[in-house]
Amino acid sequence: MRTKGKPSSMRGIRQLAEHLDISIGTVSRALNGKPDVNEETRRRVLAAAEELGYVANQSGRSLRQGETKVIGLMIESSQEAVENADNFFLGVTSGLQHVFARHKLDLLMLPCPSDEDPCEYLKRMVARRVVDAMIISNTQRIDRRIDLLSRARIPFAAVGRSLSAGNFPWIDLDFEGVAERAVERLAARGHRRIAITAPSSEVNLGYVFVESYRRALEKHGIPFNPSLVIRVKSSEQGGYQAAHELLLLEDRPTAVVLIYELMAIGLYRRMMESGIVPGRDLAVIGFRDAPRARFLQPSLSCFRMSLYDLGIALGEMLLANMPAYRELYPDCGRNIIWPLELVQGESDAFEIEAMV
Amino acid sequence: MRTKGKPSSMRGIRQLAEHLDISIGTVSRALNGKPDVNEETRRRVLAAAEELGYVANQSGRSLRQGETKVIGLMIESSQEAVENADNFFLGVTSGLQHVFARHKLDLLMLPCPSDEDPCEYLKRMVARRVVDAMIISNTQRIDRRIDLLSRARIPFAAVGRSLSAGNFPWIDLDFEGVAERAVERLAARGHRRIAITAPSSEVNLGYVFVESYRRALEKHGIPFNPSLVIRVKSSEQGGYQAAHELLLLEDRPTAVVLIYELMAIGLYRRMMESGIVPGRDLAVIGFRDAPRARFLQPSLSCFRMSLYDLGIALGEMLLANMPAYRELYPDCGRNIIWPLELVQGESDAFEIEAMV
DNA sequence: CCTACAGTCGTAAACGTTTACGGGGTGCGT
């Protein structure tokens, strides 16, 4: 009843076909680039579709062909996630979209409500067939989502390793390299008492990170001192706590490596309270060059990565695991350790004089 | 061919009906809570659906009833947006989801690729009928998306005012109140030379913000000095630039009000370079208490808001504009100016001695 | 006994696509 005399009320392919006086089959073939249609006809169809603003209804299309041309990126909208959110997902998103655009795939972000079980949410989303494939993140040590996706045979890729379900496609940050190179850099500047923060050794990262740290120390002839491994939460509070524990040590370290950039703010604050100035009295190396890390004074030495490139790799890895695109990405690794590059700040810009 | 002997390969409502030996119509009615179905039958259907893991195919459903039960939240994934992103969207998202969950609506975030025209992207998304309604943000002074959505009769709400298309539902931050209360607070501490930063007066905000500032000055008997209005970009660079300009003034201000928290980092840095310490030599009031703003030392006085509550209001405003839910939210304002609360930091924690 | 009615349920037609199939044409070779 809204459609007055205007010809612009385009409801479906049927109206478009009638308007052109062609069958809907031909119209569909013309629009989808199928070969068996006269070029002249195709031109007319495309012109009319453009003029009338016709776009295929996605529900009908995906009902028919059983795919939606949509990739889902699951993120969490919990309180903690909100607090920790920086540009990580958006940065990765732009890389993902660049890959997906090549195949006319669209990316949708699925924010899991904080009061819903992530696994239930994911189950609902994939059962609804609103996405053809999924990307998940923040993978847990054992993550039921991985089992779910595997069993449902939904193509997926994860950012973050997990011990679940054998061999699935993932990409993860090079924490080992970070620990190793941070120690290397600090040792080169004369530091011998280098502390490190890490989550509990229960979680995979907590174990891996400290082991790399230990190996790096040995490589530079520095004895491993367990009391210099500070197990705290990877948060601002954790950073404050870590600083507090460091201050209690009788043989105070001259440097500290953080595993998460948020910790730096807490650590800076606690250190300042005791008159210890980062970058002068204590060398600090952080983790990621998140935009917010640049708020620190003195600027934080940390590790940089291209979120965009990470998104590219992640997207290609996912496509390599989708039947429809597999052959296009033949030599795409199933597991990738993503390297990071050290960016020099002021927080460790001093040397320890050798005392032999 | 994947379905071995397991009974868990549930493809559609038809299989479920056959398994129960009931017609698909009854099954559908039972699942959807329609009244004309025996309670005993309904129980059986629900049990079987749960057991077999049946969930209605969304494509078929939305094709039939012309709605998708999905609300879209359009965000931008441009380089600038990535840089500026903090927890804003995620914070609002959690509030939105809380509202939508009441009606079994799901929220999808639609990240517009940086190399695509936002309007074209939006057109594609709504034409595909993948969402029933939209929420847009970062509204421009004249925003073609608003005209597009209005003409297409897609329910929508915006965060941010605009001059486009008459009366549409929006919610915006109380910039006027921010300017007014910042000046009030500074004046109460004895400041008489209060600078302010603002975007170009071409954009709505640039005009509104400065006008409120001027009125607030008058209210406290402080003459308006045009040279204390610094027009710079709302970015870290802009903050640096603003500090630079302030330092060039012969009668240097004792306080400055920033319109964007990112500016604080640049301003701090430039000030430090000249030996001016924020919170001691210069009072600074920032804008939003974004998590990253808490990285600053000394801590920034700024304005706080509950993103969650903002999301709630935004969600209800949108529902009030959707025919299916309108009557449930009768007294829902069409336009809301969202208040902010001053949170006291150290960056303006000193008083100016009165010199009469 | 007839009618009315409420409670259940089955039937079938949509919703908008895509695509397998087949059928007119036309041109060519035999």
Add this chain to the structure above:
DNA sequence: ACGCACCCCGTAAACGTTTACGACTGTAGG
């Protein structure tokens, strides 16, 4: 003239739902 291949196009059947409609019970009221 006949067969054949080829190009183009129309027909119709799916895809998985929801829902208007009608049919079938049983019960109550007259």
